Amino acid sequence: MHKRVLIILVSATILIGLAVGAWILFTPADGPAPAPPTSEGLEFPTSAEDINWENREIFKSGLAESAVWALDELPRANTYYISLEIPQDLGSNLKGHQIVRYFNAENEDLTEIYFRLFPNFQGGQMTVSDLAVEGGATTTSYESNDTALRVDLENPLEPGESLVVEMDFTLGIPTNMGGNYGLFGYFEDVLVLDSFYPIIPAYDETGWYKQFPRQNGDLTYNDASFYIIQVEAPADLVLASSGVIVNQEIKAGIQTSLIASGPSRDFYLAGSREFVEISEQVGDTLVRVHTRPEYSVNQAYALDFGVNAIQILSEQVGPYPYTEFEIISSPMLALGMEYPGITSIVVDEFVEGVSLYGLPTEQMLESTLAHETGHMWFYNVVGNDQQNDPWVDEALVQYLTYIYYLERYGDGSGYVDSWNSRWSRVDFADIAIGMNAGNYQGQEYGAIVYGRGPLFFLELEKQYGLNMVMDAVRSYYQDNIWGIGYCEEIRAALEESCGCDLSAVFEEWVY
Numbered sequence: 001m002h003k004r005v006l007i008i009l010v011s012a013t014i015l016i017g018l019a020v021g022a023w024i025l026f027t028p029a030d031g032p033a034p035a036p037p038t039s040e041g042l043e044f045p046t047s048a049e050d051i052n053w054e055n056r057e058i059f060k061s062g063l064a065e066s067a068v069w070a071l072d073e074l075p076r077a078n079t080y081y082i083s084l085e086i087p088q089d090l091g092s093n094l095k096g097h098q099i100v101r102y103f104n105a106e107n108e109d110l111t112e113i114y115f116r117l118f119p120n121f122q123g124g125q126m127t128v129s130d131l132a133v134e135g136g137a138t139t140t141s142y143e144s145n146d147t148a149l150r151v152d153l154e155n156p157l158e159p160g161e162s163l164v165v166e167m168d169f170t171l172g173i174p175t176n177m178g179g180n181y182g183l184f185g186y187f188e189d190v191l192v193l194d195s196f197y198p199i200i201p202a203y204d205e206t207g208w209y210k211q212f213p214r215q216n217g218d219l220t221y222n223d224a225s226f227y228i229i230q231v232e233a234p235a236d237l238v239l240a241s242s243g244v245i246v247n248q249e250i251k252a253g254i255q256t257s258l259i260a261s262g263p264s265r266d267f268y269l270a271g272s273r274e275f276v277e278i279s280e281q282v283g284d285t286l287v288r289v290h291t292r293p294e295y296s297v298n299q300a301y302a303l304d305f306g307v308n309a310i311q312i313l314s315e316q317v318g319p320y321p322y323t324e325f326e327i328i329s330s331p332m333l334a335l336g337m338e339y340p341g342i343t344s345i346v347v348d349e350f351v352e353g354v355s356l357y358g359l360p361t362e363q364m365l366e367s368t369l370a371h372e373t374g375h376m377w378f379y380n381v382v383g384n385d386q387q388n389d390p391w392v393d394e395a396l397v398q399y400l401t402y403i404y405y406l407e408r409y410g411d412g413s414g415y416v417d418s419w420n421s422r423w424s425r426v427d428f429a430d431i432a433i434g435m436n437a438g439n440y441q442g443q444e445y446g447a448i449v450y451g452r453g454p455l456f457f458l459e460l461e462k463q464y465g466l467n468m469v470m471d472a473v474r475s476y477y478q479d480n481i482w483g484i485g486y487c488e489e490i491r492a493a494l495e496e497s498c499g500c501d502l503s504a505v506f507e508e509w510v511y
């Protein structure tokens, strides 16, 4: 996420010759369209028995060539089949059905599994019914103020074994922004569905991630999974989501869209009747920007920033894994929010010719978009415990945003000023950057994790050089691709890269 605070930015935002290809869903005027929809072999299963869990062909069209290997190399990744019905008015109850295969990838027996019901934290209402576990009776109970559903298993699930869980769920959709930054609900003309399905969270040495969310920090801590989602929605609702639409049929004013995404850390879906789209191809990836028609000027800026961020960070960290990267505008109480293959940016940044927090909106848009694009590598491909270890992605992505400015304009000093400006809000206090999100009080979270956090990487750059830091970032990425990274892995990568002991600097900044 990118929190709303004053940011001082580089002044040199020079945009010359924007090559913008106008593009309307499935009728390209310029540039390639996504894989053409075809219905062959893509019937959505009505029961678990119909599913061939080993067949991952459907995910191929969403993956860049450099990322296709993951289909064979993640045999224990979870797979979700979800069907979702979105009503004509978009704001009343949504109905869902989910079939998920979960693997015990841990080293111990599991006697229960959990599902996270985050809409119950985000001002919505989520209920689960008719839950059935393959091959056994089960009992369920709600925990953590209804944000977690515990499912007790009749027989323990041994390491390497899998089971299939099937359930119905309903979603009450908030229309007043509240909960967690307004990321879930129907606001103005945009339906935003952040973590809308029952999610199996990560299990680590402390057990299941089932805590009630802390006051700061993003919500999810998931294993990379595969998602096949069927959405029934009004035909005029323009969808934006993780993954790619692999099939779409329209009958009697209703669209049935089949979306495949994976591997990915989560699945995000949004839609608006007002969205218009422009797009541009960069390498294997089509960058698509959806917003309202009156925001066409900043929409073109967003496309340019997105294309450049994908290109620069692919070169600096590793190839972007998907064939699509989507950017949408939506009303929210943050500046932007990252999801796999898609980011939602606050709609205020799309209003041309005005200033926001004292800066022109296109400058705000550039820093927010570069930051959220950085999360495609750190949060999505390499996951982390966002509540208990937030600096692991946020501070690193702040540093990558500076790398974007450095590569694009030859100068990242304006963006570095924004970190100092954030840290100044707590009088440059020596507060550790590596605490859990709930341990920061008031302004400390933004000031420390987003301000002092990237300054830690800059300090290493000053001491050991930019190549030392970026070599470590690349090896941390490669070593943890589609896995989860922790503080120790970042430290190990840095120490290996510099060939030195970083105990003192970690003590000073992180712990």
Ligand SMILES: [Zn+2]
Pocket: 001, 002, 371, 372, 375, 394, 397
């Ligand atoms: Zn962020």
